[in-house]
Amino acid sequence: MGKIILIIILILAVGIVSAIALGKYRWHLATETVRSNLEAARLPIKPLTFDSRKIADLPAPVQQYFRATLEGGQPLISTVRIAHQGTFNMSETDEKWSPFTSTQLVISQRPGFDWDAQIAMMPGINIFVRDACIAGEGILKASVLGLATVADVGGTPEAARGELMRFLAEATWYPTKLLPSQGVKWEAIDNSRAKATLKDGNIAVALDFSFDETGAIATVRTDARPRTVNGKMVLAPWHGRFWDWEMQDGMRIPKAGEVAWEMPDGSLKPYWRGRITNISYQFAG
Template identity: 50%
Template sequence: MWIKWMAIVGVLIVVSLGIAAIYGSYRWQLNTDKLRAKLINGQRTIKPKIYDQKELEGLPEPVQRFFRTVIKDGQAIVSAVKLSQQGLFNLSETEDKWSPFTATQFVTTQRRGFDWDARIQMTPGVNAFVHDTYLLGEGSLYASLIGLFTIADVHGTPENNQGELLRFLAETPWYPTALLPSQGVRWEAINDTSARATLTDGETTVSLVFQFNAEGAIATMRAEARYRDKLTAMPWCGRFGEYSVRNGMLIPLEGEVGWEYPEGIRLYFKGRITEIEYEFAS
């Protein structure tokens, strides 16, 4: 008899967990919809609406070569991006503990912002839901187990705002018209293969050094200091690869990101874009 009751209890537990997961996913999606509605409502008019290669005059030579490589004269300026990703995320800071993830991301280029909505596998069948967001000048990171139990909630600090705006700038190779001077980016020469890009949004200003490959596309990015928390800032870097043409723009489909320690780079993200759609200024 006790075996029968144990089986019943086991079934009830499985059903309860299933219901909790469904409810958590539903509640999480409602929050995602709200965040992305705010991004859409916060959009600003983009000018100019079409890229004119006259913008390149006076820019560092590797930057001019980059724009000539990845976009053509007359390219419409990107206003929003929707993409899907899959890859691996390292859950440990001291060892390799890679877990698969899937994510969708929505980006607006004016006003600058994004929402990364990810599912990272913690254990088989159990996911951490993550919102990494930059919205109306404020960065936030919120993570929840199965969409119900909060495990991280950081938002609104100057350090987090800096970190999330850096992420926006680092991901502009996916929407390269956002790197044009007309879209607010200032470029400084470093050498024949790299240049510094600086972006200001409200009270936050960030800079990245982009290094360009032999073809002229962006190969790597590096920030001298990105805040990991309120007290700790470290060099932060990434690599791009597998370039492909999408909507007339040459963009990378693969990338990896990590922190730069004295002993070397420790990666925490390896991802690939599986789908990408653009909206353009009109």
């Protein structure tokens, strides 16, 4: 009897391991397809380098940001590959933080990215998450072990707008994308803030950027980012902040950040805290 039980346990263990491996393989294939589609939507970048004379008409804090971030002649970024690690809050109401690791591919023109994450729910059990903007389409998918889908949002203008907002906020990691020559329009708010607007196809988004005394981007914010709550898409205030600025390939970028939803009482509910563990660039030309 003991041998039979042992055999059953071994069969179950092999089945579980095989299922986990199959889920990872299927998710990996989907990632390859998504990133191939992202690459296929790529457009040429012009000009090839940053001309510091072209920022003279921008709001003062934006000029200070570019002067602190880029040197004249800096090649413009075409592709970014990023690895992160951090924690993700899986609850809309409580504090249920789980560790994650992720990779991200970003294409500057046409604006797009694919964020591919694994969130550890418990030992051996990961949630696979894809957050992406591909050729003007927003995508959000989550799957337990890559086998059981628990979220699948996309194909709507609201999803596209939300992902383009993320792309614009994260341009702090690929700062040449924030230049006017790359499609970003800047408008002054006050001495330390400016509004950035980016358009992709029929979708236009705007974020308020605040800058510290060194010229670094301190926060980004919008009053109305699309958010799924109880299965419904709503608009909610959204907030991001950045720190640990370092030089990377001749540019100053933040290596850590946090994003949060703003509650009705004005408090912030963070849901993503992460740090860059690796970043590499390909430049135009």
